Amino acid sequence: MTMPLTRREAAPAKLNLTLHVTGRRPDGYHLLDSLVVFLELGDVVTVAPGPLSLSLTGPFAQGLAAEPDNLCLRAARLAGREARITLEKNLPVASGIGGGSADAAAVLRALDARPERLEMLGADVPACLASRPVRMQGLGEILTPLPALPPLHVVLVNPGAAMSTPAVFKALGQRDNPPMPKHLPDFTNAEALVDFLRDCRNDLEAPAIALMPRIANCLAAIRDTDALLARMSGSGATCFGLFASAADAKAARDRILGTNPDWWVAASGLAPAKV
Numbered sequence: 001m002t003m004p005l006t007r008r009e010a011a012p013a014k015l016n017l018t019l020h021v022t023g024r025r026p027d028g029y030h031l032l033d034s035l036v037v038f039l040e041l042g043d044v045v046t047v048a049p050g051p052l053s054l055s056l057t058g059p060f061a062q063g064l065a066a067e068p069d070n071l072c073l074r075a076a077r078l079a080g081r082e083a084r085i086t087l088e089k090n091l092p093v094a095s096g097i098g099g100g101s102a103d104a105a106a107v108l109r110a111l112d113a114r115p116e117r118l119e120m121l122g123a124d125v126p127a128c129l130a131s132r133p134v135r136m137q138g139l140g141e142i143l144t145p146l147p148a149l150p151p152l153h154v155v156l157v158n159p160g161a162a163m164s165t166p167a168v169f170k171a172l173g174q175r176d177n178p179p180m181p182k183h184l185p186d187f188t189n190a191e192a193l194v195d196f197l198r199d200c201r202n203d204l205e206a207p208a209i210a211l212m213p214r215i216a217n218c219l220a221a222i223r224d225t226d227a228l229l230a231r232m233s234g235s236g237a238t239c240f241g242l243f244a245s246a247a248d249a250k251a252a253r254d255r256i257l258g259t260n261p262d263w264w265v266a267a268s269g270l271a272p273a274k275v
């Protein structure tokens, strides 16, 4: 079946505000408990009628090949659909902010397709399809929508190197860590949210730093600004700072870039919720 219309779909970056690894299944996959939000910043997918194909544009296009295993193509194939897909790759590849999963989810939204066995595309794909703040549990398939969050402003900092998600999980020492509290409080303002987040963790941060010590430099650079909190997202290497205002976030971005011109540094707000 071919698409009748050209559709453009945002693929917002995913941010794990927390990432508790609470166990490991016999098949090697890990049980997670994570607060996930999505950003204004992201890739952009365009889907047009025609036989299945992929073109890459954007600043990080060179980090990817339009190969059959690209998650955009895998998503269309899983949905059993033909389409000419263009991917504007604005997010660094293999960086812990869900780029490939976000792209796969955007292709599915653009095609109005919800194939079964979504998890075959990646643990983050169900959350990226929702593309709204969620508590993510299980392997990534148990999603509980979060009540409205206060406005949040973030700075993302990546040292310019790809990180392998399986390698980070493999390097994790303690695999059965405490989950987040069963009931989450109401986050009435940014301060309340940040207070809660301070008592939470990203359990993949320590093993990721052991594999790539530059991540600690990214965190130190964020802590050297007005950031309310500094943490790594996903399996890294991207780290984030949380800020009270867009102006504070932009000032921190400029300051970090000033001293680290080789890093990828970006400021963003949260994505508007999808319907």
Ligand SMILES: C[C@](O)(CO)[C@H](O)COP(=O)(O)OP(=O)(O)OC[C@H]1O[C@@H](n2ccc(N)nc2=O)[C@H](O)[C@@H]1O
Residues within 6 Å of the ligand: 016, 019, 028, 029, 030, 031, 032, 034, 096, 101, 121, 122, 123, 124, 125, 138, 139, 140, 165, 166, 169, 234, 235
């Ligand atoms: C770490 C997170 O970024 C948190 O949001 C995600 O769980 C990873 O999501 P993803 O990149 O879509 O991950 P996948 O492509 O499904 O898995 C990559 C690898 O991560 C490990 N993996 C992933 C998810 C999970 N719940 N347990 C795991 O152990 C497995 O070694 C797997 O082979």
Ligand SMILES: Nc1ncnc2c1ncn2[C@@H]1O[C@H](COP(=O)(O)OP(=O)(O)OP(=O)(O)O)[C@@H](O)[C@H]1O
Residues within 6 Å of the ligand: 064, 069, 070, 071, 072, 087, 092, 093, 094, 095, 096, 097, 098, 099, 100, 101, 103, 104, 122, 124, 163, 165, 234, 235, 236
């Ligand atoms: N469209 C795509 N965008 C990014 N990576 C892709 C894409 N398609 C396939 N990949 C492959 O998927 C791997 C993971 O890339 P991705 O950018 O999704 O990682 P990530 O940001 O660490 O994701 P997560 O936070 O979900 O772990 C890379 O090795 C890359 O080659």
